[in-house]
Amino acid sequence: MIQVWLRNFLFFKKTFLVSLFWTVFEPLMYLAAFGFGFGRYVPPIEGLPFIDFYFPGLLCSTAMMVCYFESTYPNYTKLTHQKTFQTMLLTPLSAQQILLGEIFWSATKGMIGALGVMLVSIMFGLFSLKFIFILPVLFLISLIFAAFGLMVVSIAKNYDSFVFSTSGFIIPLSLISGTYFSLKDMPQLIQWLAYAFPLSHGVQLVRHILHGQTDIVFDGIHLLVLICYATGLIFFANKLFQRKMIN
Amino acid sequence: MSITLSAVNLKKNYNDVAAVRGINLEIKQGECFGILGPNGAGKSTLLKMIYGQAIPTSGDLFVLGLNTRDQMTEIKARIGVVPQDDGLDTDFSALENLKLFATYFNMEKNSAEARAEHLLHEMKLADHQHMHVEALSGGMKRRLVIARSLLHEPQMLILDEPTTGLDPQARLWIWNYFEKLKVQKKTIIITTHYMEEAEKLCDRIAIVDQGVVLDVGTGPELIKKYIGTEVIELEVEDQKNYWTSKIKNLDIEFQEFESKLFVFFASIDQRQNFLQHIQNAHYLIRAANLNDVFLKVAGYQIRGEA
Numbered sequence: 048m049i050q051v052w053l054r055n056f057l058f059f060k061k062t063f064l065v066s067l068f069w070t071v072f073e074p075l076m077y078l079a080a081f082g083f084g085f086g087r088y089v090p091p092i093e094g095l096p097f098i099d100f101y102f103p104g105l106l107c108s109t110a111m112m113v114c115y116f117e118s119t120y121p122n123y124t125k126l127t128h129q130k131t132f133q134t135m136l137l138t139p140l141s142a143q144q145i146l147l148g149e150i151f152w153s154a155t156k157g158m159i160g161a162l163g164v165m166l167v168s169i170m171f172g173l174f175s176l177k178f179i180f181i182l183p184v185l186f187l188i189s190l191i192f193a194a195f196g197l198m199v200v201s202i203a204k205n206y207d208s209f210v211f212s213t214s215g216f217i218i219p220l221s222l223i224s225g226t227y228f229s230l231k232d233m234p235q236l237i238q239w240l241a242y243a244f245p246l247s248h249g250v251q252l253v254r255h256i257l258h259g260q261t262d263i264v265f266d267g268i269h270l271l272v273l274i275c276y277a278t279g280l281i282f283f284a285n286k287l288f289q290r291k292m293i294n
Numbered sequence: 295m296s297i298t299l300s301a302v303n304l305k306k307n308y309n310d311v312a313a314v315r316g317i318n319l320e321i322k323q324g325e326c327f328g329i330l331g332p333n334g335a336g337k338s339t340l341l342k343m344i345y346g347q348a349i350p351t352s353g354d355l356f357v358l359g360l361n362t363r364d365q366m367t368e369i370k371a372r373i374g375v376v377p378q379d380d381g382l383d384t385d386f387s388a389l390e391n392l393k394l395f396a397t398y399f400n401m402e403k404n405s406a407e408a409r410a411e412h413l414l415h416e417m418k419l420a421d422h423q424h425m426h427v428e429a430l431s432g433g434m435k436r437r438l439v440i441a442r443s444l445l446h447e448p449q450m451l452i453l454d455e456p457t458t459g460l461d462p463q464a465r466l467w468i469w470n471y472f473e474k475l476k477v478q479k480k481t482i483i484i485t486t487h488y489m490e491e492a493e494k495l496c497d498r499i500a501i502v503d504q505g506v507v508l509d510v511g512t513g514p515e516l517i518k519k520y521i522g523t524e525v526i527e528l529e530v531e532d533q534k535n536y537w538t539s540k541i542k543n544l545d546i547e548f549q550e551f552e553s554k555l556f557v558f559f560a561s562i563d564q565r566q567n568f569l570q571h572i573q574n575a576h577y578l579i580r581a582a583n584l585n586d587v588f589l590k591v592a593g594y595q596i597r598g599e600a
C-alpha cells in the first residue's frame with residue numbers, strides 16, 4: 048500500500064512548485080474575495096464576523112475539493128490510458144492495497160490543501176494553535192471524498208462522468224453545507240439535506256473547535272457521522288474498485 | 295518433467311460473451327509453450343486468468359503448483375508478465391519505471407537498482423534510461439516491458455504478443471533473447487500472430503479459436519499432421535472448377551482461397567507426380583509451414599471482431 052502512496056509522492060515531487068503555488072494561491076483568492084472583501088458588507092453570523100464564520104467552511108471545502116479532484120481525474124487516467132493499476136496488479140500488490148494507497152495519497156493531498164489554507168490564514172490574522180485539533184477532522188473529510196472519488200472512478204464510463212459528480216454533487220455540497228451561511232436560519236428541508244451529507248458535519252465540528260463552542264453530544268454526533276461515512280465509503284470503494292480491476 | 299501449469303476445463307464468460315469455453319492444458323517445467331489463435335480467440339483472456347486479472351467462471355487453474363483461486367499473491371511473486379498493453383507509467387522515465395516496479399515487489403533498493411541497470415543494458419536501453427517512456431519508440435517500449443517482467447527473476451514468463459508492432463530487426467533480437475531465457479530453463483508461455491515466431495521459439499504450440507484448444511503439438515508434428523511436407527500454390531483464376539475436380543480425382547488434399555488453390559503434399563514423390571498434370575498454369579512450390587496449419591485449423595476467413 049505504501050508503495051502506491053510513494054509512487055504518487057515521487058510524481059508530486061517533480062511538479063512540487065507548481066502544485067504548491069496553486070495550493071496557496073487558491074485559498075488566498077477566496078479569503079481575500081469572500082472573507083475580506085465581501086465579508087465587510089455582511090453582518091455577523093452566529094455571533095461571528097463573516098470571515099471567522101466562513102474560514103472553517105473554506106478549510107473543509109478545500110480539503111474536500113483538493114482530494115476529490117486528486118482521486119478522480121488522475122486515477123481515471125491511470126485506470127484507462129496509462130493502465131498503471133493493471134501494471135501494479137502484475138505484482139504481489141492486491142487491488143485493495145492499490146485502492147487504499149490511492150485513498151491515502153488523495154487524502155494527503157487534501158491535507159496539503161488544508162495546510163495551504165492555514166498558511167494563508169496567517170495573513171488574515173486567523174491563525175490559531177487550535178488548528179492542531181482540527182487536523183483529524185480534515186483528514187476524515189479527505190478520506191471520505193477520496194473514497195467517493197474512487198467510487199466514481201470505478202463506475203465512470205468516461206471523463207464526462209466526473210462532470211456529473213462534480214457539478215451535480217461536490218459543488219452543490221460545498222455551497223449548502225453551512226460554509227457560506229448558517230444552516231440554523233434555513234428551512235428544515237435544507238437542513239436535513241445538508242446534514243444528510245458529511246461536509247456539513249465537518250464544517251460544524253471545525254467551527255466549534257476553532258471558536259471554543261464544542262458540545263460533547265452534538266459534536267460527538269458530528270464526529271461519529273464522519274467516521275461512519277469514511278468507513279462506509281472506503282468499504283464500497285473497495286468493492287467497486289475490486290470489481291473493476293479483476294473481472 | 296514436472297507440470298508448471300495445468301488448466302482443467304477452464305471457462306470464462308464476460309457477461310454474455312464466452313471468451314474461454316473449456317480449456318484443458320498441461321505445460322511442463324522449462325517448456326516454451328506457444329498459443330496461436332485469431333483475434334478474439336481468447337488468448338489474452340486465458341493469460342489474464344493465469345496472472346490473476348480475470349477470474350475463471352468455472353474450472354481449475356494451477357500455476358507453479360499453486361491454485362489461482364486463492365494463492366494469486368504467491369503466484370504473482372514468481373511469474374513475470376508482458377501484457378498485451380505495455381502499461382508503462384508515462385509519468386516517469388524508463389529507469390524510474392523499473393525502480394518503481396521493483397518497489398511494488400518489495401525488492402531491496404540497491405539490488406533492485408543494480409538489476410534494473412543490468413536489464414536496461416541487456417535490452418539495449420542503457421542510453422535511453424533517463425528518457426520519458428512517452429518518448430521511446432514502440433520497440434523500445436516493448437523491450438522495457440520485457441525488462442520489467444524479468445526484474446524480480448521470475449521462474450515463469452507470460453508473454454502476450456511480445457513482438458507485435460516491432461520491426462524485423464527488433465523482433466529477431468528479441469527472439470534471440472528469448473532463446474537465452476530458454477537455456478536458463480525458464481518456463482515461457484507466449485501468444486503471437488507470427489507463425490515464424492512460434493515455429494522458431496516454441497517447443498509446443500496450441501491453436502485456439504473461439505475459446506477452445508483445437509490442437510496441441512510441436513511445430514513439425516502439426517505441420518506433418520495437417521499439411522504434409524510441401525505446398526503448391528496454384529493460380530487458377532476462372533478455371534477453378536476444372537482444377538478442383540481434377541485434384542479431387544487425384545485424391546490430393548487442397549484448399550480453395552480466392553483465385554488460388556493451396557495443394558498439400560505428404561511427400562516429394564507425390565508432388566512430382568502431381569506436377570506432371572499441370573500445364574499452362576502459374577504455380578509456386580514451397581515447404582509446408584505453420585501458417586498453412588494455422589489457416590487450415592482456424593479457417594481462412596477474416597474475423598469481424600478484433
Ligand SMILES: Nc1ncnc2c1ncn2[C@@H]1O[C@H](COP(=O)(O)OP(=O)(O)OP(=O)(O)O)[C@@H](O)[C@H]1O
Nearest residue numbers: 308311313331332333334335336337338339340600
Ligand atoms: N473485459 C472484457 N469484457 C467483455 N468482453 C471481453 C473482455 N475481454 C475480452 N472480451 C471478449 O472476449 C473474447 C476474447 O478476447 P481476448 O482478448 O481474450 O482475445 P485474443 O485472443 O487475445 O485476441 P487478440 O488476438 O485480438 O488479442 C473477445 O470476444 C472479446 O471481445
Ligand SMILES: [Mg+2]
Nearest residue numbers: 337338339378
Ligand atoms: Mg490478446
